Amino acid sequence: MKFTRSWLARYLDSDADAATIADALTRLGLEVESVSNPATALAPFVIAEVLSAEPHPQADKLQVLSVDAGSGAVQVVCGAPNARAGMKGVFGPPGAQVPGLDLTLKVAAIRGVESRGMMCSSRELGLGEEHDGIMDLAADAPVGVAYAAWAGLDDPLFDVAVTPNRQDCMGVYGIARDLAALGLGTLKPRPAPVLSEAFVSPLRIATEDTEGCPAFLARHVRGVVNGPSPAWLQRLLAAVGQKPISALVDITNYFSIGHGRPLHVYDVATLQGGLTARRARAGESVLALNGKSYALDPSMTVIADDAHVHDIGGIMGGMESGVSEATTEVLIEAAFFAPERIGATGRALGITSDARARFERGVDPAFVAPGLDLATAMVLELCGGEASAMAVAGGVPEAARTVAAYDPGQVARLAGIEVPAEEQRAILERLGFGVSGEARWTVTIPSWRRDVDGGADLVEEVVRLHGLDRVPATPLPRAEGVAKPTATAAQRLERRARRTLASRGLNEAITWSFIAEADAARFGGGVATVENPISAELAVMRPSLLPGLLAAAARNAARGLADVRLFEIGRRYRDDGEHATAALLLAGDRVPRDWRTGKALPFDAFDAKAEVMATLAALGVPVERLGVQAPAEGHYHPGRSARLVLGKAVLAQFGELHPSVTAELRGTVVAGEIMLDALPQRGAKRARAVFAPPALQAVTRDYAFVAPESLSADALLRAVAAADKALIVDVALFDRFSGGSLEPGQVSLGVQVTLQPAAATLTDAQLEAVGAAVVVAAAKLGATLRA
Structure with a gap:
């Protein structure tokens, strides 16, 4: 919400400066x-008179001007076609920073002729888009006077972040009301214009959608002249970033920003x-004002x-009308x-407009008719014409609400500060609340405060005006001794996962x-929707x-960093509830350039598996007992992914993501x-076994099946x-081969078996017995020892 000091002064009688x-x-x-002032950037620029304008000796489109800026004539080379002797404009001396060009002026030779400054256009000063020529000021503009001061540009601009609950401050008048309640000035009452109703409009006004539009008011004005606004x-x-269009349109923008009351004008x-x-009908469309x-x-x-x-x-008008x-x-x-x-x-339509920003927060229902009267009066003043009687369809919702039995002692209980009851009463009344009663009050809520609903809201209003800085910082009581751990088992688990992955x-x-919703559909579909989403993309x-x-x-x-290793710990939402999850994603290349081949090595499914297994091990999962089952869920590549299970429980899944979900990324993307x-x-009390290194050397045997x-x-x-569970301590796959002399549908798997003797060195007979047992175990699965 942006407004200037001069705009605020239309509603608030105050001599406070911008900082206050x-x-x-x-x-x-x-x-x-932010608080900014255009006059600060324009301080070096002064009003000057062009004394003479002669053709440039070396350029047809340039002129050599003699300019008086209040301290004698100086020479300026200018390319503006409207530059002429006798005109007055805005002069920038050497050393001035030109806002619209972001350059510093200096004495320079332009095509061989010295130029000591610049005559400026509106765009160069950052005051508009006009750039066809230099600014042509009124004949009575005083030479040598600062342009910003003469033009009334010494006007601080405030940019205020209005929270969603303060719909009353979406208009400058509401902000002025708050400042007046704080004691920063006196709020000027809004006038009640007396309108001469010259005729009854022949146009019928109705509302069939009383749920979406309870009240529809209008006035017909004929004989208007829609020229530029004053x-x-x-x-x-x-000053607040709105481009003036025409008197009628500017009036509606004035009431939207000034009073938080959006209006619309139709060409009859x-x-x-x-x-x-009414409700829209299936198949209808509209060409809006944004084209x-x-x-x-x-x-x-x-x-x-x-x-x-x-x-x-309540969102946007149509182009046709x-x-x-x-x-x-x-x-x-x-x-x-x-x-x-x-x-x-x-x-649903993806439209963000000033009207929507105000209507979806809630406008003052009691200001619908008064706002229309004020707007009609301004139309008659600036555009002429005659107005009809007000046409009314439906009824404005009842705005009167009360908080019964409000106890002033709630301020001390909820905010921890003592505010005398009489001061509380005065604060509420200055904010527009009606207060009656003695020990317990009945408080009437003003129509523009849709956010106030109960006693706690009234406490907030009192504390806000009394001073949030006056609320004491009071530490919570703390028991003696060393504090006990408060993290739950689930929180500790997440912390270990986070530390491991990092x-x-x-x-x-x-x-x-x-x-x-489209993204959720690619990952099994969303089962929970947000009732009031930030946007349709976050629903x-x-x-x-x-x-x-x-x-x-x-x-x-998109910013040039294609190789990423990311993880996140959070919640995913399924039809059986929300689930704590740790997810990781590897994209790009594992090794940007292999020193042996000169080629980049991309991530593969086994990289994701390694990260998942290492994390599970750190979380205390017996990874040696995990089973691998294929495939993983549908967003993974069906032939390059798997699940890790312990018994019937699925603990994790990993693999290469399906190309349909990684379209925006180059190359292979793996995840877990x-x-x-x-x-x-x-x-809780499980202790790690004492490490006892074996006394005898392990033996390894390789088998190809x-x-x-x-x-x-x-x-x-x-x-x-x-x-042989007693001797075999580790089994690993070291080779996989297909093709060559193997028949179609067969594969060679190289397996390394590690044997660890405990009491004595293994004899040849023991080794042969273990080897025979390995071959028999493999044969039960259809694997035979390769010749």
């Missing part, structure tokens, strides 16, 4: 993001019949005539729209817990952590997911390990 106002706004809970209004709008000549607030066409559906409130839709109610210079008759609309409907429609070189990411609770990590990897890749809530619980291609290596390794 900014401090007061912060104390009121309205965070001031300079004061153009300056107010331009474009209407076919009256206007009705885009929007398809509508029956969940949306629209304003339509007898032929078609003209306005997306917009006013122009040729407009002579207008219908001024002031309506009350349901905030929930506005929010849902805006998100220690292995992965970077932690924190992503949104809600994602787009579904994530079924997996991987969409967020993929988006983070894509952002890194650890289901933290499925891990076996470790005993020919097996069906359908046999998993994990199944073969488990069978071999079980051949």
Whole structure:
């Protein structure tokens, strides 16, 4: 929310400077993001008169000017076609920083002629887009005077972050009301204009959607002249970033920003019949004022005539009924729209507008008719014409609410400060609340404070005005002695997982817990939707952590960092509830350039498996007992992924992600997911066994088995390990080969078996017996010793 000091002065009688106002706004809970003043950047620029203008001797499009800026004539080379003797403009001397060009002026020779400064255009001063020539000021502009001061640009601009609950401060008048309540000045009352109602409008006004648009008010004004708005209004709008368009449009913007009351004007000549607030019909669309066409559906409130839709109610008007210079008759609309409907429609259509920002927070229902009266009076003043009687359809919702039996002692109990009851009463009354009663009060809530609902809200208002800085910092009571651990077993587990993944070189990411519905569909579909999402792209609770990590990897890749190692610990949401999960993602190349071959080595499924296994081991999972089952869930590559199971429990999954979910990333992307809530619980007092190194040297034996291609290596390794559980301490796969002399459908698997004797060195007979047992165990799975 932006406003200037001069705009605030229209509603607040105060002599406070910008710094005092900014401090007061912060104390009121309205965070001031910045305070700027155009006059600061324009301080070196002064009003100057062009004494003479002669052709440049070396350039046809340049002129050599003699300029008086109040301290004698100086020579300036200028290329503006409108430069002429006798005109007055804005002069920048050497050393001045030109805001619109971001350069510092200096004495320079231009095509052989010295130039000592610059005559400036509006764009060069950062005051507009006009660049066809230098600024042409009024003949009575005083030479040598600072331009910013003469033009009224010494006007501080405040940029305030308004929280969603303070809908009353979406207009400058509401901010002025708060400042007046703090004692920073006196609030000027809004006038109640007396309008001469010259006729009854023939246009019918109705509302059929009383849920989305309970009240629809309008006035018909004929005989208007829609020219440029006056300079004061153009300056107010331009200062806050609004481009002046025409008097009628500027008036609506003035009321939206100044009073938080969005309005809309229709060109009567474009209407076919009256206007009705109703639900959109299937197949309807509208070409909005932003030049885009929007398809509508029956969940949306629209304003339509007898032929078609003209306005997306409370969000944006239509191009067809917009006013122009040729407009002579207008219908001024002031309506009350349901905030929930506005929010849902805006998100569905992806439209962000000033009107939506105000209506979805909730405008003052009691200011609908007064706002229309004030706007009509301004239209008559600036554009002329005559106004009709007010047409009213529906009824404004009842705004009167009360908080019964409010106890002033709540301030001490909830905020920890003592505020006398009489001061509390005065604060509430200055804010517009009505207070009656003695020991316990009945407090009437003003119509513009939709956010206040109970006693705790009234306490907040009292403390806000009394001073949040006066709330004492009081530590909570603490028991004597050493504090006991408070982390739960699940929290400790997550901490160990986080430390392990970080220690292995992965970077932690924190992503949104809600994602787009299309992204959720690629990971099994979302089962929980957000009722009031930030945007349509953040509407579904994530079924997996991987969409967020993929988006983070894509952002890194777009900025030139294609090799990423990310992890996140958070919650995923399935139909059986939410689940604590650790997810990791590896994208790009594991080794950017191999020193042996000169080629990059991309990540593969086994890299993801290694990270998952190392993390599970650190979490106390008996990884030697884990089984590998293929495939993993559908977002993984079906032939290059697997699940890790312990008994029937799925503890993790890993592998190469399916190409359909990694379209935004180059090359292979692998990932892993650890289901933290499925891990076996470790005993609290389980001690690690004392390490006792074996006294005898281990023996290794290699076997090559020919097996069906359908046999998993994990199944073969488990069978071999079980051949002699007393001697076999480790089994590992060291080779996989297919083709060559092998028959189709067969594969050669190389297995290394480690034997560890305990009491005595193994004899040849013992080694042969173990080897025979290994061959028999493999044969039960269809694997035979390769010749």
